[in-house]
Amino acid sequence: MGILRLSHVEVRVPDLELATAYYTEVVGLYETAREQDRVFLKCWDEQQHHSVILTSEPTYGLNHMGWKVRYREDLDYYTDRLAKAGVDVIRYAAGEIGPGHGEAIRFTLPSGHVMELVYGMQIVGNLLPLVNPPPKPINMVGFAPPRLDHIFITCEDVAGNTVFLQEVLDFHLTEQVVGDDGFQVATWLERSHHSHDIALVTGKDRGLHHFAFWVDDWTAIRDTADVLAYHGVPIETNPTRHGATRGHCIYFFDPAGNRNEAFTGGYQVDPEEPPITWTEAEMGRAIFYYDGVVDQHFLTVHS
Ligand SMILES: [Fe+2]
Structure with a gap:
């Protein structure tokens, strides 16, 4: 149980269209959802709904980082641990934060960074079939990180x-x-x-x-x-x-x-x-x- 890995990052970009063009055409990410001020992207081999969120704001930098937990109970467990450490925690229902998003807790590290633990983000699948898959998709653009x-x-x-x-x-x-x-x-x-x-x-x-x-x-x-x-x-x-x-x-x-x-x-x-x-x-x-x-x-x- 516990935190499995880095799930996603949300970064600020002043020009949402320019940034989206860079992350899709140069990096080679795939757009999975779009709102007026946010674009959700994933790498080709990721099963989850998104790993990069671009948010339209006048500056640049990190808004929050999300970490994947294995079980729903991990959210309760870390809420308790954080409370004992004197850290305030906000809990969100599935989908409340954004499209495809799972249940989550958010809190602030001593450094001021906003950190989130997420359980059950929507699985949209990678770009390969689950039966007899090739090693990678054909005709990807950009440097296409998995x-x-x-x-x-x-x-x-x-x-x-x-x-x-x-x-x-x-x-x-x-x-x-x-x-x-x-x-x-x-x-x-x-x-x-x-x-x-x-x-x-x-x-x-x-x-x-x-x-x-x-x-x-x-x-x-x-x-x-x-x-x-x-x-x-x-x-x-x-x-x-x-x-x-x-x-x-x-x-x-x-x-x-x-x-x-x-x-x-x-x-x-x-x-x-x-x-x-x-x-x-x-x-x-x-x-x-x-x-x-x-x-x-x-x-x-x-x-
Ligand atoms: Fe590094």
């Missing part, structure tokens, strides 16, 4: 928010950058037994550093770069490798300024395994293993 992977947020108190995720929401710390003063500068945590589902880095509260789409291998990272360059999308970091998580990655921006990543690799992990630690002197290598440095631009949060 699924959403993780989110990276910023906050002033990385250590405090990391403890909250561990002690109240049962996340498992897999990696950390510890500063020379002994405080955590960045942390990576998981629920899905992969290297990370969420990461935190020191910065302003409520900030979105990026959210990432999974792609299947290193070659797909190259293909992503080909698609982005063809469409003139600003690539911030060319294909490379992380030290922390060991993943392969490429960073770029949507038309609103939200940072996106295509990610693959990493490792599998059991919940009782101790975290890997990176020292402050090696933080550059933790983020970009080959360059060994993180430029100031990458640490700038565009939200």
Whole structure:
């Protein structure tokens, strides 16, 4: 029981049509529902109704992140845990938040980020038949990631928010950058037994550093770069490798300024395994293993 994985992100975009065109034609997501101010999208291999919500607002950044729980009872369980931690929780019936949405609870992390746990989002199916399916659909557009992977947020108190995720929401710390003063500068945590589902880095509260789409291998990272360059999308970091998580990655921006990543690799992990630690002197290598440095631009949060 408990939290299974990142379910969806809701990001602000000032130009809903431009952002929708980018996420459908360059990324290759599929539109599953539309309202006047919101567009709901999913990756091709996802069964659930949506994993990305674009909301028309004058700014950009993260409105909320949703996490999938296995059972309805998980919503009760975490409502109780959060209440004991002094956190207010709002409960929503299925469909109350939006089309296809399941039952949910919403609350605010110490960092100010709005977090949601959702049970029973509508299953719309992926783009493959359930009997004798081919490995992937034919004629997809964009770099066509099969699924959403993780989110990276910023906050002033990385250590405090990391403890909250561990002690109240049962996340498992897999990696950390510890500063020379002994405080955590960045942390990576998981629920899905992969290297990370969420990461935190020191910065302003409520900030979105990026959210990432999974792609299947290193070659797909190259293909992503080909698609982005063809469409003139600003690539911030060319294909490379992380030290922390060991993943392969490429960073770029949507038309609103939200940072996106295509990610693959990493490792599998059991919940009782101790975290890997990176020292402050090696933080550059933790983020970009080959360059060994993180430029100031990458640490700038565009939200
Ligand atoms: Fe990432």
